[in-house]
Amino acid sequence: MTATMDMTQRKGLMKNLLIFIAPLMLTGILQLLYTASDLIICGSFGPKNSTAAISGTSSLINLIVNSFLGIATGANVLMAQCFGAENKEKGQRVVYTSMILSVALGVTMGLVGFLCSRYFLVWMDTPEDVIELSTEYLSIYFIGVPFTMIYNFGSALLRAIGDTKKPFIFLTVSGVVNILLNLLFVIVFNLGVAGVAICTSVSQFCAALMVVLYIKFRKGGFFRFNFKEIRFYGREAKDIARIGIPAGLQAVIFSLSNVIIQSSINSLGSVVMGGNGAAASLEGFVYTAMNSCAQGALTFISANYGAMKKKNIPVIIGYTLILSFISWAVLTLIILLLKDQLLGLYVKSDLPGGEREATVAAGAERIVPVLSTYFLCSVMEIFAFSLRAIGYSVLPTVVSALGACGFRILWVYCIFPLDYFHNLKWLSISYPISWVLTAAVQFILFMILFHKLKFPQNTEQPKEEPQENCG
DSSP: OOOOOOOSOSTTHHHHHHHHHHHHHHHHHHHHHHHHHHHHHHHHHSOTTHHHHHHTTHHHHHHHHHHHHHHHHHHHHHHHHHHHHTOHHHHHHHHHHHHHHHHHHHHHHHHHHHHHHHHHHHHTTOOHHHHHHHHHHHHHHGGGHHHHHHHHHHHHHHHHTTOOHHHHHHHHHHHHHHHHHHIIIIIISOOHHHHHHHHHHHHHHHHHHHHHHHHHHOOSSSOOOOGGGOOOOHHHHHHHHHHHHHHHHHHHHHHHHHHHHHHHHHTTOHHHHHHHHHHHHHHHHHHHHHHHHHHHHHHHHHHHHHTTOTTHHHHHHHHHHHHHHHHHHHHHHHHHHTHHHHHHTTSOTTOSTTHHHHHHHHHHHHHHHHHTTTHHHHHHHHHHHHHHHTTOOHHHHHHHIIIIIIHHHHIIIIITTSGGGOSHHHHHHHHHHHHHHHHHHHHHHHHHHHHHOOOOSSOSSOOSHHHHHHO
């Protein structure tokens, strides 16, 4: 029996959100666990500076990959709207168009990343003692990016109809493959960062293969997938792009600000780079839990927008804010209480001259101000996703660009160079300040635009033109 979920009925809404969010949260945490295993295994058994080399590439990877994954957000929103409106014909066109886009965008992105890895790292002022290892890791990593795109588009389509369990299963299998291969390639074959990158690409291939096979052979349900019927539909591609390009642009702007921040971190040396990378990895567990709630808001509000059930939308936002707060509070408490021990997992135990302690201390400088205020980031995302779900794609991107990213860039160039502020702690404080500014504006805009939201009568789906003009 195919898993679908009724996301438009008030009764049982909280229960359905929990059923939707829990596997999504576990999927994200699992994804981070095998990313963390890359850092921990290579940092413990690989060459010196392996942790810094891998973690120093994360902001660059996010910049390139997230720019295209925004299109997957467009596919998710459009499919959820079709699902809410029970428009199977359009939903089928969305499926075929989305999968073609995933392959085209993945191959393009993989080639750009593979060919330009070293140039990007030089631009980021990557230190000489790290850049060779980082280039080796990054160029191999991008070979697997087309598979990442296929998995993410396929899982976005499944999430749109309420199925988050299957993507979790697929990622569980690929994550186990990744960890086992890490142990083999790094410890036994001594391949270092290259081995970690190869394992990541193989696991991405496994996840992509499983999601494609499931969509192909699943029985019944809201949509199907047949290779013989696959076709590119221009109108659906335009609709996906209309929603997805602003989402991708927002991700690019955020990632670009993080790349600039990473360049500033690189100027502080490889010890600080290693500590920052370890802290960012731990923060990722909290972020993915909160982001799962924001993804729940995006999908459920999109479905209710398609079904023209306006009254359910504030309830969904309230529930997802509560779930996000609980997730943040529990995980943050655990990580802050055990921060020294957890950060120490990422650092080689035999580093000379107190370097290990200095790396852990650098990680603590970042993790305390960021995690203690991280819920503000979730508030920002939930309202940005909610705006996008009701048809305002461009507006949250503009607000995020100015409020979050613009502020961080100003901080890097105006505050960080001052002697007192020239350290990782004060660089990290730019994050919570930017979240406060952006969340406040996103909230005000949502309240205004939601109040104005009206559905036309006697139509299958809400008209999109008014939202386009306003967005």
